[in-house]
Amino acid sequence: MSDELKSSTPPTPDTEPVAARSPVPIWIIVLTLTQLFLGMVYFDHHSGWFNSQVYGPYASSEELESYQPKSGEAAMLARGKARYDQVCGLCHGLNGEGKPGQAPPFAGSEWVNTQGIQRFTSIPLGGLSGQLVVKGQTWSLSMPAMGAAMSDADLADVLTYIRNSWGNKGSPVTAADVKAIRAKLGAHPQPLTGESLKALPE
């Protein structure tokens, strides 16, 4: 046996060893709190800041927004159909068939299947009252300016949908077109009549 062990005092049998309380080092507390904070920030950032609409693999609502399929004519037509069914379909029919005595049809109408779009776009922007011949039938109309309150893009979607549905074939209407025609129509007396509509370029 070494001298060292021999010299150590053996524990007295009638006292139990006691561990004294000592404070936790302050750096451990600081490190733990910092790690907790950074972990929380990382967790938040990678779960879209707890937004219930953001799921993986999307990290933020901005990233999710950028992946919404928006471009393309198919999407434009889908948006246009949604708006048409809400706003226009009530009178003009969900299939563009019109309503006898009230709203002329869109399907196969010579006012829809035009080369230019100025007349067609002007009708929802300015409203239309009076006599108009559609598909050989004279209609007495009083259409309010249903499109005046719509945004350029929304109205463009609706008009494009009408011009490309139920057998109609027409070029798409863009938001820029609607904006230009809305500006041109500003000074025009409203609502339009059959005559003032025909005075506009097609």
Added chain:
Amino acid sequence: MKNGFLVFLASLIALGGSWCGFVLAPVLQLGGGKQTTILNSTDLYPVGRPGMANQGLQVYRANGCAACHTEQIQQSGVTCDVVLTSAGKSPLAVTNAISSLKLNNIDKVAADAAVDAITAAGGKAEIHIIATGPDITRGWGRRRSVVEDFLYDDPVQLGSLRIGPDLADVGTSRPDANWQLVHLFAPQSVVTDSAMPPFRYLFHVQRINGEPSPDALVFPKGFGPRAGYEVVPTPQAQELVAYLLSLHTDVPLHDAPFTQPLVVSKP
């Protein structure tokens, strides 16, 4: 007991902490889920299940289907394909523009850039958004499961083991009611390697008296009861199949977008 209060406090914090993490936080985050609309449409999603399918959910639950089947599709990524829809007036310019570009399996930024390049050359292109992940590769669904998919399920049958395939979108991939019934009665008759036990107690094998039952199962060749007998489903089997056929997650939503391929109608 020494330090009894401390032990009580420590267990309270430990249990309360996990309750907050596992119950409170998910409810706060996802508990407000409500009906939404299908992307680029005004159609509502989800619409409630028909009554028979709701009954079927209880049959699904009673037979322990969730022990082997999950109803949660996972998605690990998202990619874009750029699809040329019109070459415009100068196809050569468009060809030149896209010859140096990668058009498939790219991220949204690259896809936007490609569309801009094609538009500048006079053509037209669309971006198709495709959800990716092992579950989607297996054909179990088109997108990940989101909270809206489970709005009308009580209880939600998420499941955790995948001894069988995921069933979140099985109504889309297996829309044939007779196939589902035959599969429940004799799984190996339609899926050779199936590990699923037959659920024969959901059916009656009966002698054909006069006219065969209109509900009788139509088996593939070489399977089925012997001549003169037929297999008819019990109401439970019909409810279970109604529930399975009502499982659809095949629509794009704002929180799980993808592009529907245009349906090409056959002449």
